[in-house]
Every structure is written in C-alpha cells, then in structure tokens.
Amino acid sequence: MTGSLLLQSLVLGVLLGGLYALLAAGLTLYFGVMRVVMLAHSAFLILAAYLAWFFNVQTGLDPLLSLLVTVPLFFAVGVLMQRLLISRLRPATLTMMSVLLTFAIALVIEGALGLVFSGTHRRIQLPYSGADIRFFGASVPVVKLIAFGLAAVSLASLYVLLKKTRFGQALRATIQHRDAAQLVGINTGRIAGYGFGLGLATAAIGGTALALDSTIYPSLHWHWIGPLMAIIVVGGLGSVPGAAIAAMVLGLGQSLLQLPLGTTWAQTVFYVALFATLLLHPQGFFGGRLAQRF
Amino acid sequence: MRSVSDPARAAKLVGLLALAALVVAFPALAPDPFILSVGVVIMSYAVLATSWNFVGGFTGYISLGHAAYSGLGGYATALLVVRADLNPWLALVLGGVVVAVLAVPIGVASLRVRGASFVIVSIALVLITLLVFQSWGDFTGGSNGLRVPRPFGPDVLRPEQHERFFYLHAALLAVALLCWWAIDRSRFGSGLKAIREDEDKAEALGVPTFTYKLVAFVVSAFFTALGGGLYALWFGFLDPIFQFSVLTGSYLVLMSLLGGVRSLFGPVLGAMITGYAVEYFKAQYGDTQLHLVALGVLLAAVVLFMPDGIIPALRDLLHRFRPRTASIREVSQAELAEQRRAGTVEEARL
Numbered sequence: 303m304t305g306s307l308l309l310q311s312l313v314l315g316v317l318l319g320g321l322y323a324l325l326a327a328g329l330t331l332y333f334g335v336m337r338v339v340m341l342a343h344s345a346f347l348i349l350a351a352y353l354a355w356f357f358n359v360q361t362g363l364d365p366l367l368s369l370l371v372t373v374p375l376f377f378a379v380g381v382l383m384q385r386l387l388i389s390r391l392r393p394a395t396l397t398m399m400s401v402l403l404t405f406a407i408a409l410v411i412e413g414a415l416g417l418v419f420s421g422t423h424r425r426i427q428l429p430y431s432g433a434d435i436r437f438f439g440a441s442v443p444v445v446k447l448i449a450f451g452l453a454a455v456s457l458a459s460l461y462v463l464l465k466k467t468r469f470g471q472a473l474r475a476t477i478q479h480r481d482a483a484q485l486v487g488i489n490t491g492r493i494a495g496y497g498f499g500l501g502l503a504t505a506a507i508g509g510t511a512l513a514l515d516s517t518i519y520p521s522l523h524w525h526w527i528g529p530l531m532a533i534i535v536v537g538g539l540g541s542v543p544g545a546a547i548a549a550m551v552l553g554l555g556q557s558l559l560q561l562p563l564g565t566t567w568a569q570t571v572f573y574v575a576l577f578a579t580l581l582l583h584p585q586g587f588f589g590g591r592l593a594q595r596f
Numbered sequence: 597m598r599s600v601s602d603p604a605r606a607a608k609l610v611g612l613l614a615l616a617a618l619v620v621a622f623p624a625l626a627p628d629p630f631i632l633s634v635g636v637v638i639m640s641y642a643v644l645a646t647s648w649n650f651v652g653g654f655t656g657y658i659s660l661g662h663a664a665y666s667g668l669g670g671y672a673t674a675l676l677v678v679r680a681d682l683n684p685w686l687a688l689v690l691g692g693v694v695v696a697v698l699a700v701p702i703g704v705a706s707l708r709v710r711g712a713s714f715v716i717v718s719i720a721l722v723l724i725t726l727l728v729f730q731s732w733g734d735f736t737g738g739s740n741g742l743r744v745p746r747p748f749g750p751d752v753l754r755p756e757q758h759e760r761f762f763y764l765h766a767a768l769l770a771v772a773l774l775c776w777w778a779i780d781r782s783r784f785g786s787g788l789k790a791i792r793e794d795e796d797k798a799e800a801l802g803v804p805t806f807t808y809k810l811v812a813f814v815v816s817a818f819f820t821a822l823g824g825g826l827y828a829l830w831f832g833f834l835d836p837i838f839q840f841s842v843l844t845g846s847y848l849v850l851m852s853l854l855g856g857v858r859s860l861f862g863p864v865l866g867a868m869i870t871g872y873a874v875e876y877f878k879a880q881y882g883d884t885q886l887h888l889v890a891l892g893v894l895l896a897a898v899v900l901f902m903p904d905g906i907i908p909a910l911r912d913l914l915h916r917f918r919p920r921t922a923s924i925r926e927v928s929q930a931e932l933a934e935q936r937r938a939g940t941v942e943e944a945r946l
Contacts (some may be wrong), residue, residue, distance in 0.1 A: 341719075390900055394930035398658045402853075403899045405660065405846060409892030416885025442794040458751035520885065524842070528723040531716040539713065566731050573724045580717065582704045 306439030310567060311557045313442050317450040319553025321511060324453040325526075326533045326545035328504035333540045334477035335497035338389055338400040343505055344526035345408035346376065350509025351518045352415055358426050363421070365426055365513055366448075369380035372506040378501030381495040388498070389491065395473070408523060415520040424516045449511035456507045460500070464542075473497050477540070529556075536579045538586025547588045548575075608777045615861075619766050629755040636758055638871035639765035640827045645851040645863035646772045647819035650812050651859035652849065654785060656792035657707070657809070661718030664725045667839035668695045668823025671729065671736060674744040684747035684829055699808070699817035704861050706749075707809045710795065719842055726840035741835040744828050761830040768826060769864070771932055772819045777860055779812075784922040786940030793929040843891070847874065850895050856905025865906060870894075 332340040352370050357368035387407075388552070389401045425544065434441040466468035475483040476493045484490050535550055537544030552572055559568040579587060626632040647663050666882060670692030676682045683692065706717040728867030729736045736742060770849040787808045790798035797804045828834055838844070847870060848863075873894070877887040902909060 333712075337712075339716065387896075387900065392903070392930050392934060394928075394933040395656075395903065398656070398715070399899050399903060401660070401712055401715045401851065402658065402846075403896055406892040406895035406899065409843075409846075409888045409895070413885040413888030413890075413892060416888065421885070439602055524723070528720055531720065533715055535709075535716055545627070566727065569727060570724065573720050573727075576717065576720050577705050580713075586706045 307561065309438060310440035310442070310556075311561055312554070313437065313440055314446065315554035315557030316550070317442070319452040319550035320450045320457075321508060322529065322533060322549035323546040324456055324504055324511075325508045325530055326502035326537065326549045327457060327542055328508070329530060329534050330537075330540055330542045331497050331501035331504075331546045333475065333534070334542075335494040336384065336400070337397050338388055338404065338498075339397070339402060339531075339539075340404045340501070341527060342404040342408040342411065343501070344507040344523040344530060345411040346379075346502060346528060347387060347509040348518060348520065348523045349415065350376065350506045351425070351513035351516075351522075352419060354510040354513040355424050355426050355518065356419075356481055358428075362511040364428070365510060366452075368371040369510055372510065377499040377508035380499035384495040384498035385491075385501070389494075400427050412520050412523060419520070421519060421521075423517045423519045425572050426513055427466075428514070431515075443483045443515060445515035449514055452511045454509055456504060459502070469493075469496065473500075491586045514570060529572045531568070536575050536586060537588050541586065541588060544586055544588030548586075623759040623762055625653075632755060632758040634761065634872075634875045636762050636765060636830060637875060638868055639762060639769060640823060640830075641847065641851060641871040642771060642864045642867035643765055643769045643823035643826070644820055645848050645855075645867045646769060646776060647816055647823055648848040649852050649857055649863045650776060650779070650816035650819065652852055653862075654779065654792060654812055655809055656787035657710070657714050657813075658849060659718040660715055660842055660849060661720070661722040662816070662848050663844035664718075664721045664839050665695055665699065665817045665820035665841070666824030666827070666844070667722075667725060667729070667834075668835070669824030670700065670834050670839055671742070672821065674742050674828050674834055675736070677745055678742070683743070686821065688825040688829065691825045692818050695821035696814050696818040699814045703810045703813040703817075707806065707813060720843070722840050722842050722845060723769050726827060726836055727754035729836040729840060729846065736836070737834070739836065741833055744832050744834060756831070761826070764826060765823075765830075766823055768819075773860060773864070775815070775819070779815075780860065784808065786812070789805050823852075831886055843888075846891070850891070850898060853903065854894075854905055856907035856909075858904070859907040862905050862907045 316378070325343065329340060329343055332338045332343075353372050354365035354368045357363070357371075358365040386402060388400055391403065426591075430444045433444040435444060435447065439494045447593055462470075464474060472483070472493050473496070476490045476497070477487070480490050482536045483493075529552070533548045534545050536552065537548030539548070552575055555570050555575075559571055600685065603674055623632055624634060644662065644666055648659065651657050660885055669691050673687045676687035676690055677684050680687075686704070702721065706714055706721070709717065718900075730739050732738065734738070746752075746757070752760070757816045779788070787798065787803040787805075790803055791805050791809060792799065795805055851866035852863040853866070853868045854870060855864065856862030873890070874887070877890055881887060898905075
C-alpha cells in the first residue's frame with residue numbers, strides 16, 4: 303500500500319463521512335422531535351436523486367439547480383407527513399408503529415420510482431463528471447468535493463438555525479422536553495412538523511449530492527438504510543453531534559477498509575460497529591441519553 | 597361460569613374442526629397444481645407468521661428481520677443435504693437447531709435495546725446475512741443460487757410433491773400453533789405479555805425479563821428456521837436476494853398485524869389474506885413494481901387504522917351484540933393510555 307493511496311482513502315473517507323453526517327442529522331431530527339425512526343429517509347434520498355437526474359435530463363441544466371424545487375417540496379412533504387400520518391399513531395406504540403409506517407412509505411416510494419422511471423440504472427452526465435483535483439499524489443473527484451461542500455454548508459446552516467434563531471430554540475426545547483416546551487407556550491405540534499420537514503429537506507440535499515457521482519436505481523435505498531441506521535445507533539439515537547462523529551468515524555473506516563477487503567466486505571464495518579455498540583454500550587458511544595428506552 | 601363459557605367453547609371447537617377439515621380437504625379441492633402450489637406458499641407464510649408471533653405477539657418487539665432466520669434455516673438445511681450428504685428430514689431438524697443456537701448470541705445482543713433500536717438491529721441482521729451469503733460464493737453458491745435436491749424420489753410427480761409439502765407445512769403449523777397456545781396459557785406467557793405492556797413494571801414485579809425475552813426469541817427463530825427449511829426442500833432452489841429480504845420480513849409483520857398479534861389464529865388469517873393478495877399481485881403485475889406500492893399502502897393502512905388486527909375488531913363487533921360478561925377483559929397499556937389521554941388532549945388543544 304502506497305502512501306498516496308492511503309492519503310486518497312483518507313480524503314475520500316472524510317468526504318464520504320461528511321455526506322453521511324448530513325443524512326444522519328436528518329434522522330436524529332426525526333427521532334428528536336417525534337421519537338420516530340424514519341426508515342423512509344433513504345428512499346426520499348433516492349427520490350431526490352431521481353428528481354435531480356430527471357431535471358438534468360429534461361432541462362440540460364446543472365442538477366444542483368433542482369435543489370431550488372426539491373428542498374421546499376421535501377420540506378412541505380415532511381410537514382404534511384408528520385401532521386397527517388405520524389401524529390395519528392397512538393402514543394403508547396408510536397415508536398414501533400412509526401417504524402412500520404415509514405417502512406411502508408419507503409416501499410411506496412421504491413415501487414413508484416420503479417413504475418415511473420423503470421428499474422434501469424441511471425447516471426447523470428456532467429461536464430465535470432470525470433474531473434479530479436490532484437492533491438499530494440491523491441486524486442480527488444470534483445463531484446465528491448461538491449457533495450462534501452453541499453453537506454458542509456447544509457450542516458453549518460442547520461447548526462446556525464438550531465442555535466441562533468427563535469425557531470431553533472423552540473425546536474430544541476421541543477426535543478429536550480415536550481411538555482415543558484408546551485408550558486412555555488410553544489406550539490409543539492407545529493414545531494414537530496417543521497422539524498420533520500427540516501429533516502426531509504436534508505434528504506433532498508443529500509440525494510442531489512448523491513446523484514452527482516453514483517448510478518441510481520429504485521432499490522438503491524436498501525444500501526443506505528443499514529449504514530445510516532448503524533450510524534444513529536452508534537452515535538446514540540437523538541444526538542446530532544453523536545451522529546456526526548459516528549458518521550465521520552464509520553465513513554473513514556469504510557473507506558480505509560476498502561483497500562485490504564474490497565468494497566463489499568468494507569460495508570460490514572457498519573454492522574460490526576452496530577453489534578459492538580449494542581454489546582458494549584447500548585445507549586450509543588457519543589451522547590444519546592434517549593437511546594436505551596426507545 | 598361454565599354455562600357461559602360452554603357454548604363459546606363448543607363454537608370454538610366446531611370452528612377449529614371446520615378449519616382442520618378445510619386444510620385436509622384443500623389438496624383434493626384445488627382445481628390445478630398451480631392453485632395447490634399457491635396453497636403451499638400460503639401455508640408456508642402461515643408457519644412463518646405464527647413463528648414471528650412468538651416474539652411480536654407476546655413481547656411486542658417488532659422484528660422486521662425474521663427473513664434472516666427463515667433464510668438461514670433454508671440454507672442450513674440445503675447445505676447439510678448438499679455438503680454433508682445428510683438425510684433431508686434430519687437436515688431440516690438439525691438446521692433448525694443450528695439456527696436456534698445462532699439466535700442465542702443474536703438475541704443477547706439485540707434484546708438489550710428496545711423499540712426502534714431493536715427494529716434497526718433486526719433489519720441490519722437481514723442485510724448482513726444477505727451480504728455474507730452473496731459474497732461467500734464458494735460455500736453458499738453466492739448470487740448464482742443453490743440447488744436443493746428433492747427429498748422424495750424422481751418418481752414422485754410435481755402435483756404429488758405439492759400435496760405432500762402442503763400437509764408437511766400444515767403439520768408444522770399445527771405444532772407451532774400448539775406451542776403458541778401452550779405458552780399463551782402459561783406463567784411464562786403471562787410474563788412475556790407483562791413485558792409487552794410495560795417492561796419496567798414487569799421487571800419490578802420480578803419477571804426475569806431478559807431470560808423470558810431470549811427464550812421467546814430463540815423459540816421463534818427455531819420455528820422460523822424450520823419453516824424456511826421446509827420451504828427450501830419444497831422449492832428446490834435458494835437465492836440470497838429472495839431468502840434474505842427485508843420484504844419477506846415485512847410480509848410476516850403485515851400478516852400478523854392484519855390478523856391480530858394477540859390471538860392464536862391472527863397470523864394464520866393474516867397469512868391467508870396477505871399471501872393470497874401477494875400471489876395474485878405477482879401473477880397479475882409480476883413485471884412491474886406495483887406490488888411494492890400495494891404492500892406499502894396495505895401496511896400503512898393496517899398500521900394507521902387497524903393496529904390490533906381483524907380478529908380483535910370482529911370480536912369487539914360480536915361483543916356489542918352480546919350481553920356483557922363479568923370477566924375481566926384484557927386491557928392493553930396502549931388502550932389505558934388512550935383513555936387517559938382522551939380527557940387531556942382537548943385541554944392541550946386550547
């Protein structure tokens with residue numbers, strides 16, 4: 303193994319970890335505001351990827367421009383989904399049933415994508431698709447850099463939104479203690495809806511970033527469910543920083559393990575980490591005081 | 597007391613006998629081998645859904661990953677026949693035992709967490725097994741699949757083979773149902789149901805919750821593996837994509853929820869309805885992805901509108917037309933919480 307190859311894996315691992323962090327942030331938002339494990343997150347990811355591809359094919363414009371449509375659209379869908387479906391479930395069985403409900407939504411999305419766009423593998427062709435930047439002997443594809451940039455900008459704005467705005471304050475209060483938040487006059491139902499919408503908006507960005515450099519097909523979301531779920535369990539359910547750290551660590555681990563093991567076996571790093579977490583530290587390794595009870 | 601329960605008991609007995617007679621007569625009534633093979637598939641679903649219900653129904657832990665155990669059972673049986681040259685029926689039972697032993701460490705790891713985390717782990721299990729069985733080609737046949745030799749000689753024709761396997765599945769189903777029924781009436785079963793309603797309180801009352809959950813989990817995995825193994829012997833071919841599929845796991849959950857996880861025959865009824873629908877959709881729209889949409893919509897509808905299932909809903913309907921009995925009805929934690937909330941929600945809205 304040469305030094306430059308190792309460096310390349312490191313760089314790619316960090317870039318991948320950034321994307322994972324963005325997607326896992328969405329999952330922790332859902333879990334935080336509603337105690338919902340959203341299995342449809344990766345299906346929405348693929349949906350956004352398809353919309354970006356379709357936008358590119360139809361208009362010939364850069365797929366990143368499709369974000370102008372998909373982000374508000376996904377936000378609205380998220381709010382509606384929370385208000386119309388999730389909030390209808392019985393509180394006592396909310397966590398379990400929401401898993402099944404969101405799983406059902408994922409199946410509907412996968413089936414609908416298959417019906418509309420067929421099962422054919424699709425890929426966006428861009429003028430900068432093949433370009434890469436040389437960096438101390440490592441070559442880093444431009445599209446991966448763009449994806450990482452998108453993830454970084456979205457995570458930073460999410461951070462500012464949560465920490466600096468009144469809405470962010472209300473959202474954090476709802477996550478921390480719903481009843482208390484209600485007592486100080488926060489309309490927690492509406493806030494939970496917005497939180498859900500925010501989570502889904504991250505899926506729109508992540509999916510578009512994903513579409514830039516991977517081949518997409520309707521059942522691709524299965525490949526994402528495992529890693530994303532492993533990340534939020536390792537990070538501790540409901541903890542945004544925990545998820546971000548776990549995403550970075552596991553993304554790097556996957557990228558480095560690809561050298562000796564190959565891509566398929568490198569995937570197992572997520573599952574090994576998942577089972578190790580359950581055996582050693584069931585509430586997750588980074589924060590996550592909520593995890594054990596849900 | 598007896599005078600009240602006797603007619604009900606008689607009705608149950610008659611129903612049970614009618615069901616048994618229907619099962620016994622089905623192969624003779626089936627118009628062609630295809631319908632007979634659909635009957636075998638539905639029977640197999642009924643076995644798997646009933647096996648699932650040992651965990652899902654008693655403890656309330658919803659596993660989307662039981663396809664891992666049916667797939668492992670199928671592969672264990674097939675590999676024991678192919679690689680170790682074992683008698684197929686011996687391989688079937690041995691395969692079930694192997695999977696049950698495997699389920700112990702898996703259960704120890706995954707039952708440490710509740711609710712959502714448990715579901716995540718169950719999905720992860722299917723994805724891992726799929727990954728392993730696809731990649732480990734020289735032992736499992738990998739993506740090319742694995743041919744399972746037929747247990748009966750070549751002189752047994754296909755319709756006859758379907759008929760024999762229909763009865764074999766029915767026998768396995770009967771054993772699984774009997775086992776569920778016995779647990780349901782036992783102290784062990786009460787402990788499991790206490791876990792379902794409120795695990796912390798059950799633990800406080802001295803129920804050894806972890807051991808109980810683990811035993812139920814292993815029993816469930818054992819029956820699921822037998823179901824998978826029997827199916828493998830019948831179908832004769834294993835492909836990791838279909839054996840280790842979260843979709844299969846979700847069918848089992850849908851069937852059990854639809855019929856009702858609290859009742860003995862709930863999963864069987866659910867399997868008959870869903871299994872028929874699935875086979876119909878595959879036959880009619882096999883080339884499209886419409887069956888995914890149908891499954892998704894059905895699952896969402898059951899979760900939203902009928903989380904207790906058909907059998908309890910029908911029973912409630914019947915109870916309306918009958919004088920109220922004095923017996924203590926089983927009220928779930930969810931129902932209690934619902935009743936309590938009914939008063940408070942209105943205030944919160946203001």
